Amino acid sequence: MSEALVAVEAAGAEITAPAASGARQFWRRLRAQRAALVAAAVVALLVLVALAAPLLTSVEGQDATTYHPGLVDSARGGVPIGSLGGIGAEHWLGIEPQTGRDLFARLVEGARVSLGVAFAATLVQVLIGVTVGVAAAMGSRWLDQVLSRITDIIVALPLMIMALALLAVVPASFPRPVLVALVIGLIAWGNVAKIVRAQTLTLKGLDHVAAARLSGWGAVRVARRELLPGLAAPVITYAALLVPTNISAEAALSFLGVGVKPPTPSWGQMITAADVWYQAAPQYLLFPAGALFTTVLALTVLGDGVRTALDPRAASRLRVGTGRARKEDAA
Template identity: 85%
Template sequence: MSEARAAVEPAGTDTTVPAASGAHQFWRRLRAQRAALAAATVVALLVLVALAAPLLTALEGQDPTSYHPALIDSARGGVPIGSFGGAGADHWLGVEPQTGRDLFARLVYGARVSLGVALAATVVQVAIGVTVGVASALGNRWVDQLLSRATDIIVSMPLMIMSLALLAIVPSSVPRPVLVTLVIGLIAWGNIAKIVRAQTLSLKGLDYVSAARLSGWNTWRIACRELLPGLAAPVITYAALLVPINISVEAALSFLGVGVKPPTPSWGQMLTAADVWYQAAPQYLLLPAGALFVTVLALTVFGDGVRAALDPRAASRLRIGTGRRDKTGKTGKTSGADKAAADRGADTAGNSAGSPNSAGSPNSDKEATV
């Protein structure tokens, strides 16, 4: 892995392991999980749609902010004219009630905001959590106590309440997507810091880390060259599970009115405006709600698949049986008859060993003497 790891290998050991073997094993385990592959496909399509939002709306000939009052029936309170919310060749999914803005354009642009905020907030959480966790594990007693107590305070803070309080007092001139990203990232890094600290404490006692320390490496070099590669699996696993949580938090904040503000499209902000139109224009509520449900479900399934693929014990636990390993190295189950016969043989051996005519008894000694 590195110079320090090679220093503790036996002299006759062949350490020529392909560098990509870990990646190959990960992909092999991930390909074996069909649900995770299907979820990864859905996530890739959602990301592609979010990135290609300008191209898709250009193909439709619409944009997410233009009003179309001619498509609204003002006599009915602003309900879109036509069936299915005014869906047609010009507006693929129909238009919004009251405003007439194109629903397809707002939905794909909303994917950019929701996914972008969630991914950026996850990056902030991982960066702060890894830094604090590694510094706490490698620092002295006072540094560890200080950072651990700060992490406990962050973990105990309710995310939604603190986010509502912070977003409510910040001026509206600050870009809301950036603000929501920072608020989520700066409040919810405590759990990953605890995970990284515990993993670092277990890694720093290994032989190759001790060899690096004896070689004169400083703490920064040991952390970067020896500890961070070992932290990759748990950090990636937890980060994959953080993304759907952050999407739900952003949608909830926008739904409560303190997140992304109109006219910037967001799935949570669309749900806020659709709560009074679920009967007159149900597609206005069902489309962003369905997009949120599919995205969170796909990311959750994919994160669970990543966790299983990165954990080498996950597959082995599924293959562990209750059989007994015999002398040839094969594992087989012992039948009831065989077990009973073995028990009778053991009892017979025990009785013969304890009988007066056994080899260890006084009578047997006399017979041997004669």
């Protein structure tokens, strides 16, 4: 019996030994993917712009809330005066129709709000979803049933209706960006929990997880040392797709009056307000929509690259399939 335990402990040590080099292998695989590196650079640039928004607006000499009524044509309903929506040395991307607020300032300040809300909501979703999913898969059958039913209820909850209900009880003094992030995160974690639970049930049947449990490790240690590394790939990939989804959710909540309210800018709010101006002032729609599209595309490509770097077997299967296809074409 003691020899068997020694063998199990040795197997567990053998499994965890390569963990030290796992980070280096991940970065080496990620660097081999040019598209993922470009996407990472775009995401880093967007985050940098969001963080440096006050500095950028001060360099331009404008801010996101000051009205410039003299720069819009009131006779035409508030259309910006000048070519290309009033683009010039003082207003780098033009001005907002009807109000005359600087579009560049609102775009970079809106990046702080939209990205901040999206990343914060995603973090809340991942933390709750991973905790519930792992607990359901590793716990008893009774606990699994309870947590699974709670997860089903969370998935079925309509986000917009729940947000409107929360608006009635949350004081108006509560910061709206924080409220939106909490509403999205606390209501929309169900799919993360389902993915994590399914993946954890699969990992539980692997030899190295069984060896760790037989060696006397507790459930928390098994989850932290053996399960979480295997969950990293699907969770990170899904989280990268959640960020643009959460940006869209923030836009919908802002449209319903629950989310970020003027004069605080956000990309979703700008796109919503631009639906009546896209013909008279197309840049008012194109700039925030372009920023949102770029963010979605970059995060999607980066998420796929991270998945491949964390799961090299996917890249191996792709290369094998490509090689077979080439041989068939050559034949």
